[in-house]
Amino acid sequence: MRKCILYITVFSLILSGCGSIYSNYREVEQLLVIETMGFDYLPGGVQLTLASGISSAGIKGPIRLSGVGPTISAAMDQARNYSFEDELFCSQTNSVLIGEKAAREGMEAYLSYICQSPILRTDVPVFIIRGGSAFDSIMGSGDSQHGVSEILKGVTEYLETRGGSHIFKAAQISRDSLRHGSALCCALEYSESAEPPTESSQPDQIEGETSSARTLAVAGFGILKDNRLVDYIDKDAAVGVSFLINNVGISSIQLEDSMGRSIVLEISGGGSQVKPRWSEKGELTGLDIALEAKATVMEMNDDADLSRESYTKQLTQALELRLAQLVGDVLRQSAKLEADFLALGSQVEQHSPLLFRHMNKSFSEALPALDFHIAVKASLSHTNDMKESLT
Amino acid sequence: MKYSYNLRQLLPLATVFFLSPALRLVPSGTAELAGRAAWVSVPLALPMLLLYMYFISRFLKRRQDGEGLAELTLRSLGGFWGRLVLAALGFWFMIYGGFMLRSGAVRIITTIYPNSSAALFIISMGILGLFAALGAERTLVRSAKIIKPAVLAVLVLVLSFALVTVRKDNLLPLTVFECEGCIKGSLAALGVGCVSVYMCFFLNGYELEGERLFLRLSLWAVSVLALLFWLNTDIIGAFGHELTTRLSQPFFALVRNLVFFRSLERVEALVVSLWIFSDFILISLCLHAAQHAFRLVLGRQAEYKGEKLFDFSHGRWVIWLCGTGAVLVGCLFAREPESLELWSRQIIPGVNLLVALLLLPAVYIIGRVLKRI
Known part of the structure; x- marks a missing residue:
């Protein structure tokens, strides 16, 4: 008798929630x-x-x-x-x-x-x-x-x-x-x-019309x-964001060398470190942002010669300048909107938790007045293209 | 008296009892009070919990043959006051069991069966708890011993896989300003630990002779708090304290996101179902403790002697009343979300802490002063 009651109860437990399943039970x-x-x-x-x-x-x-x-x-x-x-x-x-x-x-x-x-x-x-x-x-x-x-x-x-x-x-x-x-x-x-659209994707297409x-x-x-x-x-500016949030994926960046020739680099890694600058009164005055980037040469034109150290150095400087521009644009946008979408406040807080806590206004409100100093260190690890062109 | 189980068999009951309120209270509660430092709240509860284990072990050293905390309370306070306190405790355990019926039903509805009625879950689980309360204590203890490895294995598996979702900026930095919040947050872990232990010792079928009670209880406290610390760290680390306070079931939201070996996902229904066992143990223990208290108030022996199901002798009709009362509480109390939140976050933990940290120590002190124990 007791077992019978127990089985009934167990089954009622299993079935009790199934008003929403067994009444509308469906096969996969x-x-x-x-x-x-x-x-x-x-x-x-x-x-x-x-x-x-x-x-x-x-x-x-x-x-x-x-x-x-x-x-x-x-x-x-x-x-x-x-x-x-x-x-x-x-x-x-x-x-x-x-x-x-x-x-x-x-x-x-x-x-x-x-x-x-x-x-x-x-x-x-x-x-x-x-x-x-x-x-x-x-x-x-x-x-x-x-x-x-x-x-x-x-x-x-x-x-x-x-x-x-x-x-x-x-x-x-x-x-x-x-x-x-x-x-x-x-x-x-x-x-x-x-x-191009396939025939099967255009079942109602009228002959002569293209879509x-x-x-x-x-x-x-x-x-x-x-x-x-x-x-x-x-x-195009998303690369700047990826550096500032320390989530740098593989991406391409087009530069011009000193002769105005196009070179395509592939950024393979990197990141950033944010250090706040505080005044003597404990006010946040600016951010020092140090970027590190690794890149490879994907595509270059006829006269480029990567075996020359001066050329490689020039290319590296161009990359550093470009990255600084991209990051700077994003930071200025953040400051203009007073929106800390890059979570820079978290990085400042990690670095100086007590000073951050004593700020008299929120980090977003302090953004427009901040002075950003960006330092980029880039390195070209290798080239995926030939060292010299065929011509 | 012939004892049916010992401390080593009793502690799994405390562990399984601990899991259900721990998941419900600790992540959201500590996140609300301590913010980002919520994960530090749990270890802060350890000193107080160890002190409580020391108190419980001292209290239980005063037990005579076949006594539990209920009998000790009666002996400490004497006839009238002892019965009054036991009756109040009996009512509280019945209400706690009823609340857990409601809370468990709501958890199942919000995570698995969104279109269902809570009443059927409450009644079904209430009947199962009643059957357990009508039986022997050792059955409940042995059930917990079987359930514990399964539940812990699933919990450890989930927490291990969830480690990859933890972000450093959700946990750090910590400053001295978070201390106050951390201490307040530690009360949640402390309350759950204390109630798990004292509820188990309201039973009386355990053998304690030769046991190094304080050492065993301390090791238990360290292990459950370590598990709770891991759980809290994973949840706060994955969601951040801001989002954790807004999620109704943060642990099950964490399980919902997990993908095992890029193949198996959406296992939250299985994990929630497993927690039904923890609910069953908790509700059954509440009913056991409630009927035990009430039967002592009526001057009856609360020991199970192999009676049949519908044998109402020796005050066993009290068990049916407790079961019915718990189901009624579950069906009628906390029916609105705000009311459930109030009961879950404030009333239940508050009263449990009062019982653990004020009432029972007061009973012990009075008993020692009056030389009754």
Whole structure:
């Protein structure tokens, strides 16, 4: 009798939470696995756009759907309600896109949703669509062979390995916003693809008409202040950011030598150290930023000769100057916006914790008055090109 | 009296009991009070916890054959006051068990079953706890001994993989200004450690003869605090104290982010399910301790003698009342998030600390002064 009651109780425990599962139990094949999620601002609400991967959707191509509602959950319900799918499985969401307008209105609600949701990971990468909406990006990117999820996988791998950039995830953006009042977020632009459109991607194309496939490309960083997008850092200037946040990836940089000839260097490593300068009264007056960079020569023109020490030295100096310019531009942007999106305040605090604590205003407010001194030490380790040209 | 288990078998019960409130209270609580230095709060609790272990060992040296803390309380304070204090403790343990029913149900709902009702989880777990309370103490102790390695293995695995997510700037720098917050934050770890130990010693079936009680309890305290320190460091190091205070379940958010060998991910449902065992042990122990206290108040022997399930003799009807009371508390208390937060962060830890650091020492002092123990 006792065992019988125990078994009944154990089964009721197992089944007790399953009102949400056994009443809508689905096989794996019946789930639409969502890999990309997008948020756009609408007056009084939000537009949520979802996209599956190619593998989940099958041979027809990625499945994309959208819903609108006063809240994210309401938009999700609408998308689910009005779709053909049995169940939307969002736990595999690998990327979140936020339209530019939504980012300018404020990202706090979206970041909160991601961090509090039991279905999303807090370390999901977040991207801002520069000059566009998440809806257009998700609905229009790719073709029948490549959906937006596949494109974003490629973008993520590109950013992780090279591109001089860094992927900012929801938890990190939230934390930086809470700690520094400002944060960075990767930006993408919705633009024409470098690949010609395939026939299969243009099923409705009228004969004689041409159109191009569209894709998402890396477009630098978005600067967030108080969880709102305020400005951008272009892709070319992203190298400066990577040095200042000590996350230098492989990236290319084009220089001109003394004769005005183009040389392409590949930066392979480096970092920075920030030392604050304090006045006698304990006020922060400036920052000394020491950069170290390692590079290799990727491409050079006819007359360049790396065996000459003077030429190599000149090239190194040009690299140092260029890096100093890039870093200086980013610092000036940070000072102008009074936004510590580079977390320089943390580095100052690490260096001088007691003086930092006694500052009479916040680090962001002190930024515009700071004097930046940048010293760069670069080295060329080797060349991937020939030592001398063929001519 | 024939004892059914010894201290070595009892301490796993304290460890499993410790895990559930530790995960609930310590990361968010210490982050809120100590900020970036929250990870230092836990080691700061060690001196006070060791002092408490010394007090408990001195108190238990006064026990006679077959006595636990409940019997010692009755003997120290005498008939009326002893019964009054035991009745109050019995009510508190029942309420604590009911709160844990609610807290555990909310944890399952927020992490795994977002569309479910808490009541079914509360009632199911309440019934299981009742069955455990109707049985022998040694069954509960042995269950904890079986559950402990599984839960600890999962915890160590998760914390090991989570080390790669720790960032230095989330933990450092530390300044002297964080001291006050750290000391306040250490109370969370201290409270959880104290309640885990004294709840276990409300049972009375353990053999202590020949045990170096203070040494064993001290080693236990060091090991659980070391584990808690590791847990806190991983969570604060991964999320930062600002985000940790805003996450409702920071440990399970950490588990949600983990990827094992680039293949296995999203295992938080399994980890949450494993914590059901810790909840079961905690709730069962609360019911055991509550019914034990109430039966002593009624002048009955609280020892299990192989009675059948529906045998209400020797005051066993009290066990059913305690179980029903705990389920009612779980269903009716803290139904709103703000109320749950208040109970979780302030009322429960506060009262547990009062019992541990004021009531029990007062009982001991009175008993020693009046030469009753």
